[in-house]
Amino acid sequence: MTHDTNDSPGLFDKFLSENRIFRDREVLRHSYRPHILPHRKPQIDQIAAILAPALQTETPSNILIYGKTGTGKTASVRYVGTELESVSARRGTICRVIHLNCEVIDTQYRVLAQISKMILGEEDPSSDKTRIHIPMTGWPTDQVYSELKNQIDTSTGVFIIILDEIDKLVKKSGDDTLYNLTRINTDLSRSKVSIIGISNDLGFKTFLDPRVLSSLSEEELVFPPYNAPQLCDILQQRAAIGFAEDALDDEVIPLCAALAAQEHGDARRALDLLRISGELADRGNGSKVTIEHVKKAQAKIETDSMVECIKTLPTQSKIVLYCMLLLHRAGQRIFISGDVTRIYKELTPFLEIDVLTARRISDLISELNMLGVINTRLVNRGRHGRTKEMWFDTSTEKIWEVIMEESDGRLAQVDEQIVIQIMR
């Protein structure tokens, strides 16, 4: 099976052969929802306590939830939501949980239309012909609002609307949506609506009208970041299902947890690290994930985000970076702003772009430093003045690649002769 062959039938054989590392890779993605959420019991209990009145068809308080990415906000809320729905179904009451992600659905119209769509979605279409689907575009907003109100009020239950990444909605289209939604209860006679807002950004409250804020944050919850031991438990739990038995070295999970804990206790990051470590081991045909794989995975995540960062750089920054790469290639491990500016000034006439001043280049250099693409250090060289030294502390190969393929390949077309002449 492992014999060398160029025949295409054998091409995928080695990938299809029984997998020694993974049992179920999906478990290690952050989209996977586990049945138990370690270290979130207090928060889950609290949410459950706040939502419990819904089972008596009373209106639960609105909740505002804060926490950094990867702290289990969405997972906890979804968990409580599904539990609530199933318990209420057993008791014969009506509780509907509607989950929206405001990063995707980011205008008032789309939020209202989506809620309506999700309410009607599961119902037997023949049961009630008086209600119409709201088109995804076209109606005036107040008509959408009143139609939504009708749809909600035809049942006698409690609707819990979860607005995930609510800060995105507020920043993009203001707080009108929230104002209307928080007041909807006053227009309803039979059913009730309660809102849960989830936000990454603690400062988003300042964008809200005080009336909306006080109504929305009847209850507030903060999800603290996980620490390393907690991340260990989370990874342990997923690894038990996701990885084959004995596929992980003992130190692997603690290392993933420790690295992710340094980065603000982000469980997503920890899971990515573990999954990518596994993928690297898998592709390397190993039978065990080792701490070497974790280190490689960490490096891969870092370069991947570096590549992403450089790709999105403005053209002028890319050119400044290119000048630094030229100096680096010429053997200068450390270079100063004067060098970079000189190369830049000599290079730019060959490119069809505006030529920036040294002052502006100085700012661009600082930005590159802030982004972690380069390192800088202020130095005084006595007679030779005060300047900024800079250097790359990662391999420049990836940066070269990205710079070459970006900016319409303009930099890749720079004649080698010109470069030699400039670098003299």
Added chain:
DNA sequence: GTTCCACAGGAAGTGCGGGCCT
């Protein structure tokens, strides 16, 4: 002790495009 280099980086201003109100 004095000079003076080679910049850093603050302040203020310009020009431009986008969003918003009227």
Added chain:
DNA sequence: AGGCCCGCACTTCCTGTGGAAC
């Protein structure tokens, strides 16, 4: 359509700086 304001990318002008060289 027109006016207004805001943020941005960038410029011009400027003052400040620490230590090697004199």
